[in-house]
Amino acid sequence: xxxxSKQREAILEVLRSTDTHPTANWIYEKVRERIPNxxxxxxxxxxxxxxxxGEILQIEVGDGFEHFDGDISPHLHLYCKECEKIFDxxxxxxxxxxxxxxxxxxxxTTIYVAYGICKNCNKKIN
Amino acid sequence: xxxxSKQREAILEVLRSTDTHPTANWIYEKVRERIPNxxxxxxxxxxxxxxxxGEILQIEVGDGFEHFDGDISPHLHLYCKECEKIFDxxxxxxxxxxxxxxxxxxxxTTIYVAYGICKNCNKKIN
DNA sequence: CCTAAATCAGTAATGATTACTATTTTATTA
DNA sequence: TAATAAAATAGTAATCATTACTGATTTAGG
Numbered sequence: 564x565x566x567x568s569k570q571r572e573a574i575l576e577v578l579r580s581t582d583t584h585p586t587a588n589w590i591y592e593k594v595r596e597r598i599p600n601x602x603x604x605x606x607x608x609x610x611x612x613x614x615x616x617g618e619i620l621q622i623e624v625g626d627g628f629e630h631f632d633g634d635i636s637p638h639l640h641l642y643c644k645e646c647e648k649i650f651d652x653x654x655x656x657x658x659x660x661x662x663x664x665x666x667x668x669x670x671x672t673t674i675y676v677a678y679g680i681c682k683n684c685n686k687k688i689n
Numbered sequence: 690x691x692x693x694s695k696q697r698e699a700i701l702e703v704l705r706s707t708d709t710h711p712t713a714n715w716i717y718e719k720v721r722e723r724i725p726n727x728x729x730x731x732x733x734x735x736x737x738x739x740x741x742x743g744e745i746l747q748i749e750v751g752d753g754f755e756h757f758d759g760d761i762s763p764h765l766h767l768y769c770k771e772c773e774k775i776f777d778x779x780x781x782x783x784x785x786x787x788x789x790x791x792x793x794x795x796x797x798t799t800i801y802v803a804y805g806i807c808k809n810c811n812k813k814i815n
Numbered sequence: 816c817c818t819a820a821a822t823c824a825g826t827a828a829t830g831a832t833t834a835c836t837a838t839t840t841t842a843t844t845a
Numbered sequence: 846t847a848a849t850a851a852a853a854t855a856g857t858a859a860t861c862a863t864t865a866c867t868g869a870t871t872t873a874g875g
């Protein structure tokens with residue numbers, strides 16, 4: 564990722580314009596509204612580059628899809644196993660980073676995921 | 690996962706006998722030494738069941754493979770982008786779980802992943 | 816023992832992601 | 846602003862980790 568491209572720019576804008584954690588395909592469909600003949604491969608290539616550059620986060624919750632996040636601040640991802648949605652929760656400190664660096668590991672990205680049942684689903688079930 | 694099976698038992702034992710974070714295929718090769726005609730599909734099915742039952746953890750680090758962990762205590766996974774290995778580090782408290790539950794989310798599993806460069810690779814590079 | 820449900824071996828299919836190539840776009844330098 | 850090399854893209858094809866299917870086997874409980 565050494566050069567600017569309008570495709571990369573559009574992908575980044577789409578990702579930053581949502582507070583969900585979309586898949587590559589979702590991003591592809593959105594970007595296609597602006598750049599109709601963009602290819603899914605281009606979206607994947609840029610998402611990989613943006614992740615490597617630390618401009619976005621890649622989140623995996625075990626549902627078979629890679630999810631992407633335009634918010635790179637350290638925060639908690641709550642994955643509800645009932646509705647299969649990802650919720651965000653802010654964190655006061657980057658706990659992981661501190662612990663990791665104490666042991667000589669140079670951290671540049673931290674991912675926090677909790678699995679369980681969200682507030683809403685809890686009401687419905689019980 | 691309501692019934693016992695020797696396949697499930699063997700898979701769990703293999704996973705608990707290592708402190709690495711193997712892939713389904715690695716586990717398959719190991720279990721095959723004991724049960725020669727077990728199938729990869731059986732390994733996958735059992736790993737999914739064991740994960741759902743909370744007996745093992747499923748860790749994803751963005752390398753295209755699902756990794757499994759027989760240690761279900763909350764701990765930190767350090768993924769070195771240089772040597773592509775996963776290191777463990779114990780945690781004094783399950784920070785995520787506390788924060789999540791405060792907001793009404795019922796957590797049953799927490800995953801901590803830090804990306805960066807490990808101690809050894811740091812020496813080699815610099 | 817018997818039965819029903821769960822799991823398995825064996826095999827085939829799926830589909831998210833990656834790879835490839837010729838063309839176009841970008842950054843740089845003169 | 847033209848020339849050049851490197852990087853990115855469109856278009857297409859391939860990969861391969863994972864899941865799905867089916868008939869046979871194993872398990873749990875009475």
